[in-house]
Amino acid sequence: RKEVEQDPGPFNVPxxxxxxxxxxxxxxxxxxxxxxxxxxxxxxxxxxSVYSSGNEDGRFTAQLNRASQYISLLIRDSKLSDSATxxxxxxxxxxxxxxxxxxxxxxxxxxxx
Amino acid sequence: xxxVTQSPTHLIKTRGQQxxxxxxxxxxxxxxxxxxxxxGQGPQFIFQYYxxxxxxxxxxxxxFSGLQFPNYSSELNVNALELDDxxxxxxxxxxxxxxxxxxxxxxxxxxxx
Numbered sequence: 001r002k003e004v005e006q007d008p009g010p011f012n013v014p015x016x017x018x019x020x021x022x023x024x025x026x027x028x029x030x031x032x033x034x035x036x037x038x039x040x041x042x043x044x045x046x047x048x049s050v051y052s053s054g055n056e057d058g059r060f061t062a063q064l065n066r067a068s069q070y071i072s073l074l075i076r077d078s079k080l081s082d083s084a085t086x087x088x089x090x091x092x093x094x095x096x097x098x099x100x101x102x103x104x105x106x107x108x109x110x111x112x113x
Numbered sequence: 114x115x116x117v118t119q120s121p122t123h124l125i126k127t128r129g130q131q132x133x134x135x136x137x138x139x140x141x142x143x144x145x146x147x148x149x150x151x152x153g154q155g156p157q158f159i160f161q162y163y164x165x166x167x168x169x170x171x172x173x174x175x176x177f178s179g180l181q182f183p184n185y186s187s188e189l190n191v192n193a194l195e196l197d198d199x200x201x202x203x204x205x206x207x208x209x210x211x212x213x214x215x216x217x218x219x220x221x222x223x224x225x226x
Contacts, residue, residue: 099209100158105153
Protein backbone atom coordinates (compact mmCIF):
# COMPACT_ATOMS: atom_id res chain seq x y z
CA ARG A 1 0.00 0.00 0.00
CA LYS A 2 1.32 3.45 -0.90
CA GLU A 3 1.90 5.93 1.90
CA VAL A 4 -0.18 8.60 0.12
CA GLU A 5 -3.09 7.40 -2.01
CA GLN A 6 -5.08 9.39 -4.54
CA ASP A 7 -7.58 8.54 -7.24
CA PRO A 8 -5.51 8.92 -10.45
CA GLY A 9 -8.52 10.07 -12.48
CA PRO A 10 -8.80 11.47 -15.06
CA PHE A 11 -11.58 13.75 -13.93
CA ASN A 12 -13.27 15.26 -16.98
CA VAL A 13 -15.52 18.15 -15.96
CA PRO A 14 -17.22 21.04 -17.82
CA UNK A 15 -16.22 24.62 -17.18
CA UNK A 16 -17.96 26.00 -14.13
CA UNK A 17 -18.27 22.63 -12.40
CA UNK A 18 -17.24 21.93 -8.83
CA UNK A 19 -14.77 19.09 -8.44
CA UNK A 20 -13.40 17.38 -5.32
CA UNK A 21 -10.20 15.42 -4.91
CA UNK A 22 -9.56 13.09 -2.00
CA UNK A 23 -6.38 11.72 -0.56
CA UNK A 24 -5.48 9.41 2.33
CA UNK A 25 -2.15 8.98 4.08
CA UNK A 26 -0.99 6.08 6.21
CA UNK A 27 1.71 7.54 8.48
CA UNK A 28 0.12 9.18 11.51
CA UNK A 29 3.45 10.92 12.29
CA UNK A 30 3.01 13.13 9.22
CA UNK A 31 3.37 16.75 10.21
CA UNK A 32 2.26 18.99 7.40
CA UNK A 33 0.21 18.69 4.27
CA UNK A 34 0.05 20.36 0.90
CA UNK A 35 -1.57 20.32 -2.49
CA UNK A 36 0.76 20.87 -5.43
CA UNK A 37 -0.27 21.43 -9.03
CA UNK A 38 1.77 20.03 -11.91
CA UNK A 39 1.24 20.99 -15.55
CA UNK A 40 2.29 18.57 -18.28
CA UNK A 41 6.10 18.17 -18.38
CA UNK A 42 6.57 20.95 -15.81
CA UNK A 43 7.68 21.04 -12.19
CA UNK A 44 5.21 20.76 -9.28
CA UNK A 45 4.09 24.14 -7.94
CA UNK A 46 2.68 24.71 -4.47
CA UNK A 47 -1.06 25.31 -4.68
CA UNK A 48 -1.81 25.56 -0.99
CA SER A 49 -0.94 24.25 2.43
CA VAL A 50 -3.64 22.30 4.25
CA TYR A 51 -4.60 22.97 7.87
CA SER A 52 -6.82 21.10 10.30
CA SER A 53 -9.14 24.09 10.52
CA GLY A 54 -9.60 24.05 6.77
CA ASN A 55 -8.44 26.85 4.53
CA GLU A 56 -9.63 28.63 1.45
CA ASP A 57 -7.84 30.49 -1.33
CA GLY A 58 -10.28 31.95 -3.82
CA ARG A 59 -12.02 29.07 -5.60
CA PHE A 60 -9.90 26.46 -3.80
CA THR A 61 -10.74 24.94 -0.41
CA ALA A 62 -8.57 22.39 1.38
CA GLN A 63 -9.51 20.27 4.37
CA LEU A 64 -7.54 17.97 6.66
CA ASN A 65 -8.96 15.30 8.96
CA ARG A 66 -6.12 14.00 11.12
CA ALA A 67 -8.28 11.38 12.84
CA SER A 68 -9.21 9.81 9.51
CA GLN A 69 -5.86 10.69 7.88
CA TYR A 70 -7.75 12.22 5.01
CA ILE A 71 -7.07 15.33 2.91
CA SER A 72 -9.35 16.96 0.38
CA LEU A 73 -9.27 19.71 -2.23
CA LEU A 74 -12.39 21.36 -3.61
CA ILE A 75 -12.28 23.50 -6.76
CA ARG A 76 -15.33 25.63 -7.44
CA ASP A 77 -16.28 27.22 -10.78
CA SER A 78 -13.63 25.25 -12.71
CA LYS A 79 -11.69 27.12 -15.40
CA LEU A 80 -9.95 25.70 -18.46
CA SER A 81 -6.69 26.84 -16.87
CA ASP A 82 -7.30 24.51 -13.90
CA SER A 83 -6.51 21.52 -16.14
CA ALA A 84 -3.46 19.88 -14.57
CA THR A 85 -2.39 17.06 -12.28
CA UNK A 86 -3.07 17.72 -8.60
CA UNK A 87 -0.60 16.10 -6.21
CA UNK A 88 -1.46 15.36 -2.60
CA UNK A 89 1.71 15.80 -0.52
CA UNK A 90 2.59 14.90 3.06
CA UNK A 91 5.65 16.12 4.95
CA UNK A 92 7.06 13.48 7.28
CA UNK A 93 9.78 15.59 8.80
CA UNK A 94 9.83 18.25 11.44
CA UNK A 95 12.40 20.80 12.53
CA UNK A 96 15.83 19.21 12.62
CA UNK A 97 14.61 15.91 11.23
CA UNK A 98 14.39 15.19 7.56
CA UNK A 99 11.91 17.48 5.86
CA UNK A 100 10.78 14.79 3.43
CA UNK A 101 7.85 15.17 1.07
CA UNK A 102 5.83 12.09 0.20
CA UNK A 103 3.77 12.51 -2.97
CA UNK A 104 0.68 10.76 -4.16
CA UNK A 105 0.63 9.70 -7.80
CA UNK A 106 -1.55 12.70 -8.65
CA UNK A 107 -5.06 13.18 -9.96
CA UNK A 108 -5.44 14.40 -13.52
CA UNK A 109 -8.10 17.07 -14.06
CA UNK A 110 -9.29 17.99 -17.54
CA UNK A 111 -11.73 20.91 -17.69
CA UNK A 112 -13.75 20.88 -20.91
CA UNK A 113 -15.13 23.99 -22.66
CA UNK B 114 13.93 36.84 -5.25
CA UNK B 115 15.79 34.20 -7.29
CA UNK B 116 13.97 30.90 -7.63
CA VAL B 117 15.36 27.39 -7.83
CA THR B 118 17.32 26.79 -11.01
CA GLN B 119 18.47 23.47 -12.42
CA SER B 120 20.83 22.51 -15.22
CA PRO B 121 20.87 21.05 -17.72
CA THR B 122 17.25 21.05 -18.88
CA HIS B 123 17.57 17.85 -20.89
CA LEU B 124 20.22 15.16 -21.05
CA ILE B 125 20.65 11.95 -23.01
CA LYS B 126 23.03 9.27 -21.76
CA THR B 127 23.66 5.60 -22.39
CA ARG B 128 23.64 2.71 -19.95
CA GLY B 129 26.71 2.53 -17.73
CA GLN B 130 27.58 6.20 -18.03
CA GLN B 131 27.70 8.70 -15.19
CA UNK B 132 25.78 11.97 -14.91
CA UNK B 133 25.90 15.11 -12.75
CA UNK B 134 22.87 17.34 -12.33
CA UNK B 135 23.06 20.77 -10.74
CA UNK B 136 20.75 22.89 -8.64
CA UNK B 137 20.90 26.43 -7.24
CA UNK B 138 18.59 26.93 -4.30
CA UNK B 139 16.20 29.82 -3.85
CA UNK B 140 17.73 32.83 -2.16
CA UNK B 141 17.65 32.42 1.63
CA UNK B 142 16.98 28.67 1.57
CA UNK B 143 19.48 26.39 3.33
CA UNK B 144 18.12 22.96 2.44
CA UNK B 145 18.06 21.16 -0.89
CA UNK B 146 16.11 17.98 -1.62
CA UNK B 147 16.25 15.84 -4.75
CA UNK B 148 13.36 13.86 -6.20
CA UNK B 149 12.97 11.45 -9.10
CA UNK B 150 9.72 11.48 -11.06
CA UNK B 151 9.10 8.62 -13.46
CA UNK B 152 6.39 8.99 -16.10
CA GLY B 153 2.90 8.76 -14.61
CA GLN B 154 4.15 8.76 -11.03
CA GLY B 155 4.52 11.30 -8.26
CA PRO B 156 8.02 12.48 -7.34
CA GLN B 157 10.02 10.08 -5.14
CA PHE B 158 12.41 11.43 -2.48
CA ILE B 159 16.07 10.64 -3.22
CA PHE B 160 17.89 12.57 -0.46
CA GLN B 161 18.22 15.92 1.24
CA TYR B 162 21.21 18.12 2.04
CA TYR B 163 21.56 20.60 4.87
CA UNK B 164 24.78 22.40 5.83
CA UNK B 165 26.68 20.36 3.26
CA UNK B 166 25.70 17.03 4.86
CA UNK B 167 23.18 14.43 3.78
CA UNK B 168 20.13 14.82 6.02
CA UNK B 169 18.02 11.82 5.10
CA UNK B 170 17.75 9.43 2.19
CA UNK B 171 14.98 7.58 0.38
CA UNK B 172 15.08 4.08 -1.12
CA UNK B 173 17.74 4.73 -3.72
CA UNK B 174 20.98 2.74 -4.18
CA UNK B 175 24.41 4.18 -3.32
CA UNK B 176 25.13 4.94 -6.97
CA PHE B 177 22.90 7.97 -6.36
CA SER B 178 25.05 10.46 -4.46
CA GLY B 179 25.09 14.17 -3.88
CA LEU B 180 26.89 17.23 -2.63
CA GLN B 181 25.93 20.57 -1.18
CA PHE B 182 28.23 23.56 -1.40
CA PRO B 183 28.71 26.48 1.05
CA ASN B 184 26.41 28.65 -1.09
CA TYR B 185 23.69 25.95 -0.63
CA SER B 186 23.76 24.88 -4.29
CA SER B 187 23.80 21.13 -4.85
CA GLU B 188 24.72 18.36 -7.24
CA LEU B 189 23.14 14.97 -7.84
CA ASN B 190 25.47 12.32 -9.23
CA VAL B 191 24.31 9.02 -10.66
CA ASN B 192 26.83 6.33 -11.58
CA ALA B 193 26.39 3.22 -13.73
CA LEU B 194 23.20 4.56 -15.33
CA GLU B 195 20.38 2.09 -15.95
CA LEU B 196 17.39 2.35 -18.31
CA ASP B 197 15.06 2.78 -15.30
CA ASP B 198 16.93 5.94 -14.33
CA UNK B 199 15.13 7.73 -17.18
CA UNK B 200 12.99 10.30 -15.39
CA UNK B 201 12.49 13.93 -14.50
CA UNK B 202 14.89 14.88 -11.69
CA UNK B 203 13.60 17.67 -9.49
CA UNK B 204 15.45 19.79 -7.01
CA UNK B 205 13.56 21.59 -4.25
CA UNK B 206 14.81 24.12 -1.75
CA UNK B 207 13.39 25.18 1.57
CA UNK B 208 14.28 26.26 5.07
CA UNK B 209 14.83 23.34 7.42
CA UNK B 210 13.03 25.00 10.32
CA UNK B 211 9.43 23.95 10.84
CA UNK B 212 7.32 22.42 8.13
CA UNK B 213 8.08 24.80 5.33
CA UNK B 214 6.81 24.02 1.84
CA UNK B 215 9.42 23.20 -0.74
CA UNK B 216 9.81 25.09 -4.00
CA UNK B 217 10.88 23.17 -7.09
CA UNK B 218 13.12 23.97 -10.00
CA UNK B 219 12.09 23.23 -13.59
CA UNK B 220 13.79 19.83 -13.41
CA UNK B 221 16.24 17.95 -15.58
CA UNK B 222 14.77 15.40 -17.96
CA UNK B 223 17.21 12.50 -18.20
CA UNK B 224 16.85 9.89 -20.93
CA UNK B 225 18.92 6.70 -20.89
CA UNK B 226 19.36 4.87 -24.18
